[in-house]
Structure formats: structure tokens, C-alpha cells
Amino acid sequence: MVSETAVRFGRDFKAQLATVVLFRVVTGHESTVREGWTHIVRIMLNLFVNSLLPSSFTSSLRTIDLPPIPLQSPAQVIERGDRPSEGSLFSAFTTYVSSFANDEPPEPSGQEIEYTLCTVDCIHACSFEDIYENISHMPLDSLKSLVSSLISQIPEDNSPRVIVVKPELPAPSPVRPNGQKPRLNTPAYDPRLAYVLELATILALRDRETIESLGKEVADVLQTVIRDASSVHPVVVSRAAYYLLSLLRTSNDHDFVRAPVVLHSISSFKSDLLKQSALPVLQGIFDCIRGPSDLRNEMANSPDFWSILHTLQSIPEAAPTVFEIVEEVVSGTPSAITADNYEPAIWLFNEFATAGRVGAAQEQREEPAVRKGKPVKEKKRPTNELVIRGAKAVSIIYQMTSRVPHFIEQSHLETNEAWNAYWSPIFRSLTLQCINPCREIRQQAFSSLQRSLLSKDLASPDHKEWTNIFGEVLFPLITQLLKPEIYQSDPVGMSETRVQAATLLCKIFLHYLVLLSEWEGMLDLWLRILGIMDRLINSGQGDNLEEAVPEQLKNILLVMSSGRYLAPPSDAAEPQTPQQAQLWRETWTRLDRFLPTLMPELFPEEAKKPPSRGKSEMSALVAGAREKSADADEEETVQAQAQAQAQVG
Known part of the structure; x- marks a missing residue:
């Protein structure tokens, strides 16, 4: 079937034929090229929009990595006015017939079809691949004329052009139910504009000489289109952004286009427009990141760069490219990661890790088979790209810990402030992923968190800010794991995760025991650990925690005892210091609440003689007994007080 556009083109066949012949001749003669480019460009555009030019340039001109320019808009909505609420049957029939007649183009005549076919044959005979090849080798002066002619075809008034179809009958109400009229302000798609911008960019990118001579003029035009993005169709905007980024990459030695300006223009797009432009924009950014190292550093230190990536990371088809870009920034040689970015x-990688939570559903579907002893066939297990990226993101976050000592050393902040500035983001991210419903990511995060907490660069005797790892990392993590909603996200796996968290808390405490013993907050920290262990063992998770918690505490108590941090009062050779006495009493008292047999088991000689308590403790026990027996009779109250007196006697 012959298209309507081809029919219209065929009606003017003689004029088109003469011009095409001229076009074929002038591409080989420099003097004629200078005089006739404007007219030739118009014919090229006419041929292009009527599908009579190749959809893509030849390999000699194809220096950009984008799909061919589409000739039709991806979507076009034509609004019609509301129909009247009442009307005659004849009126409705007339409207239907009129609409049908307006929408259907007339059938082409035989003569029009003949003109069209002749035109198509003539265009194909001209071999436009050879014409493009000739263009790619033209002298610089001829290219300047061609580029100037191309740019002259861009309308100065970029006001939105829209298609409006008037209603056949006036609507009964000028206002829609929500009180506002629809706004028909979507810019029309003009493939000629995309063609002009692409060809001009390709010609400017030919070599160093053309970049220097034509780059600024083309870059100015592209920046104008980008700045006026709301008046241009998203397809053209996205391609123009890619062309501009391509110029940025190849013109790094020149200053007519700068990375911060380009990135700011793109990040200023409305959210919907930026998402529609995601793939070309990201491809252009990725090409720049893989380009000169100074350009990569300049882009990576721009806040707009991270703003763009953060916005586009949530788009499924764009997420893989965003991840590759950030990975290149972090792992490239040299790395573009600085104290500023x-x-x-870290938080962008954290978003990728969080997105991997979708893998929990697959893991939990396989869980019944595992419990029944049925092997899970790995080859049939689908590969979830979100989980793979999430686990890799956690691994990269951990790798960034190697940069922290250098950042702290180079920082102008106080030591404590610098520690918080560079260690805290890593711990916050890893802690969040330690409660990720996906076990694969959660296990990766736990492993990374443990290695980070045991890093030789973490703690320093010169300052005590690192002790916040308990109050800001480990305690909040276990508190989150104890929440019912976190547990229900993976009932089977989270039980094991709680055991791992308890083990990790004890391991970190023992690792830093020597440094902690010199800290005045040691006792309070130890009592908080005992309180956390109390909550864990009474969380109702069965044998796992009931076995793990006593074993971990037994290990800690033995190490503390061997190092004389926990000293029994009966040791006459080395009498207790006041601090040791307080630590001993508080430990015995706290453990007696939820593990009453642990201390007697480890210190049987002390079990025969309960630890002495001070007057303040006696008063507290008496008060507790009184409160406990407030509703009892007088005789029971006296008995409770007598028992308290006996305990402290």
C-alpha cells in the first residue's frame, strides 16, 4: 500500500527529480557545493521525512551510537470535545460519517501511484550511501557551508506546535468535572530537527580540525535545544542531549562546552522528560565517563551528575547502565571517587542493594523443598539481575572502606568529625542491608559489616568516637531485627540472622576489649550488651538463640575473667578495685535475671557466697519487694521484705 506522504511527494516528481540530479552532481564539485547547500539541505530533509533517504548514515559518518532517527512520533493523542448529553439520532449519524470521512485519506489515483514509484526508483538509483561517503571526505570549507545550511533550517521560534482537532459539536460545558480544561501543549515531533542536529554533530565530530572549527557552533545549537526542552519533543531532546555529551567527550581540550553546564541543563529537565530521555542520556554520560580521566573526574564531582543517576536508577531498563556508570566511577583507573562524591x-549503591529485596520471594518459594530435603536444581533457578547487582553493590560499598583512612588524613575536619563523615555512611548502608529480606544480599552485608568493624583503621586510642559503633550500628541493628515486621519479611532466615547479630556483637566487644577497658563508658556499654542479650533470648525464637546467647556470653565472661577485667571478690592475691567490684556485682545481678545458672557454673566458688551488695542496692531490693507486694496482705509484704534483707545480709 502506498503511503499518503509518498503520494504527495510524487505529485511534484519533476521538480524533485531535477533537484536530486543536481544534488548528485554537486557533491563532487566544491564550487557548486558552496552555492547550493541551502537548497540541497531542504531537499535532503524532504527526502528524509518521506522515507526516501537511508534511515542511518554510512559507517564513515556513523560516529554516534544511537538507533536510527524515527520518522513517526512514538505517541500522539488527539483530544476531542465532549459530546452533548442529548442529541438526535440524525445528528449522531452525521457526526459519525463526518468523522470517518475526515480520518480516512482519499485513495490515490493511478497517475499518482506511477509518479510515486518513479520517484522512489530515481532516488534509489542515486545511491545515497555514496553521497554520504562523499560528504564525509569534503574539505573543511565545504563542511562549514553545509553545517551552516543545516543550522539555518532550525526554526528560531521553538514554540510548541500541536495538533488540535476541533469538536464537531460544541460541548455543553466549557469546564471539565475537575474544574480545568485539558491543555494541549505536547510539542509535535519533527524528525527533520533530529536529522539536522545529528548530521551537524556527526560532521563536527569527524576529526580534530572539524571539532575545533565547527564544534562551538554545533554545541551552541544543541545547548539551545536542551535549554528549551519543554518546547521540543522528548525524542529530539533525548537525542540532542546525547549529541551534546558526544561533543563534550571529544572536545575536552576546548572550552566551548563544559561538563557542569551540560549536566546542570540535563538535570533541570522535568522528571517525566528526564525519564523519557533516560537511555540516550545515560549512554552519552557513560561514553564521557570512559573518556579522558580529567573529564570523568569533573563529571563525577558535579552534584547534578549524581542527581541524574539517582533519578534514573529507579527505571528498570535504565538501571543496568546507571550501575555500570557508577561502577566505572569507583573502580576506574584512576578512581574518580573523592571526599566530595x-x-x-555509597547511597546510590545502597539503592541498588535495596532493589535486590525482590529476590526474597524466590528464596522463600524454594524453602519448603529445602526443609523436606529435596535438592534445588541450580540450573533451573532463574538469575535475578536485581539480586546480582544488589550483592555486587554491597561488595563495592565495602571496598570503599579502603579509601576512608586517606579521606580522614586529608580532611580539614576534627578527627572525630572526620571519622563520622567517612565511616558513618558505610555503616548506615551496610546496617540497612543487614535487614534486607533477600538472604543473599543480607549475608553479603553481614560479612562486609563484620570486616568493616574489625578493620585495623577503624579504632584509635587517640579518640573514642569509634565506640559509637555499638550505640549507632550494632544495637540499632539488633533492635531492628527484633521487630515483628522485619522478622516476618523472612521468618526462617531472620531467625538465623538474629543469631549472627548476637555473635557479631560479642565478637566486636571482645575484639576491642582492651581499648574499651580504658574507656569510662565501659560499664554502661557492658550492661547494654547484657540487656540486648536478655531481649534476644526471650524473643521466642526457639533453640537457636537459647543456645547461642549463653555460649557467646560464657565466652565473653571467661575472656574477661582471664584478663582480670571481671575479677571475683574472693581472690585474695589480687583484691578487687572499686571498678572491678562494681562490674562484678552488676554482671551477676543482670545475668541472674535471664541466665541464673551461668555465673554459678563459671564461678562455683562464688556461688556459695553470693556477691555483697551496697546499701543502695539493699534499698533498691527492698523497694522492689514492696512494689511487688503492693496488693498482697500485710503478712506477705513482711515476708518479701525479710527475703530481701536476707539476700543483702
């Missing part, structure tokens, strides 16, 4: 990079 360190935290944005």
Missing part, C-alpha cells in the same frame, strides 16, 4: 556514591 564519596557519600552520594
